[in-house]
Amino acid sequence: MKSLHQSLFVERTISQGHLRFHCPADVNGEKCGKEWSYPEVRRNASLTETEQQNFEEKLAKFAAKYYYDFKECPNCKSFVERCDLKNLRVVCILCHSLKGDVFEFCWQCLKPWKGAGAPSERCENEGCKNQSLEVLANCKLKDLPGSEIKNCPSIRACPTCGRLIEHMEKCKYIVCPQCQVEFCFACLEIARNCRASKGGAYFKYCAKPLAPKQTQIPVWAQK
Incomplete structure (x- = not known):
């Protein structure tokens, strides 16, 4: 069996706030899709101690980014959370406390901050775009199963917290994995x-x- 860093051993999906692993193997022309528990993944992946540590670090980073809206400081690589959710200009506290540097970066493009004003809703770095809005603007349309809804955007920003969610369910109701x-x-x-x-007839x-x-991406005021 191939290790997790090779090819596609498992696919990672998210449901109700939990990481799930699914087998991507083809069985009679269809994807297997069997769910693997984390102990099964560890037991069958044949990872070295170093690979196991790297794998768990990547899972932790993924969870931090997905569930808590943390981002990695481009200078010290530590995870940062914004105090002001409408301000793109972020000061990394660890850069200041550990290195004595005052490092500011853009929450949107993750480059050293370029611009003026506080609070700042616009970065002057070339090519700085809101990737979430790009995804929403370019997503495909689909008919929602079990309903009369046609040509619905296949990706939405949760109206409560702003988390992007792709419709993979069997009806038109979705539980957001971030705010529930x-x-x-x-x-x-x-x-x-x-x-x-x-x-x-609500379904x-x-x-x-x-x-x-x-x-627009809704901003979740709750912590």
């Missing part, structure tokens, strides 16, 4: 509000029109 709020992928209303407005229809592709 259930919402409707079609109208972007909280699920309970969507259901209350359409009675017994097939929405009282509100299909929400277009989002052009």
Whole structure:
């Protein structure tokens, strides 16, 4: 069996706030998809001690970035969390405390800060773009299974916390893995509000029109 750093041994997916590993092998022309527990992955991957340590470090970094909106400082490589969620200009505390440097970087492009003003909502580094908005603008459209909803954007920013989520479910309701709020992928209303407005037909229809592709990322004020 190949080690995890070679080819595709497992695929990593996320559901309800947990990492899951699925076998990508082809079986009779279809992907196996069997879920592997983490102990099974460790037992069968034949990792060296160094590879095992690197693998677990990467999992920890992935979890920090995905669930807690931490980003890696481009100078000292430590993980940083913003105090002001609307300010792109971030000062790394560890750079200052460990190295005596005052290092500022852009939360969006992860380059040394270029620009002026505080709070700062725009970075002057060339090519600095909001990648999440790019994803939302260019995502494909799809029909939502089990409903009459057609041509719905396949990727949404959670209306509560802003986490990007691709629709992989069997209905139009999604539970955000970050904030755990259930919402409707079609109208972007909280699920309970969507259901209350359409009675017994809420799985097939929405009282509100299909929400277009989002052009802003909601900011989650809770900690």
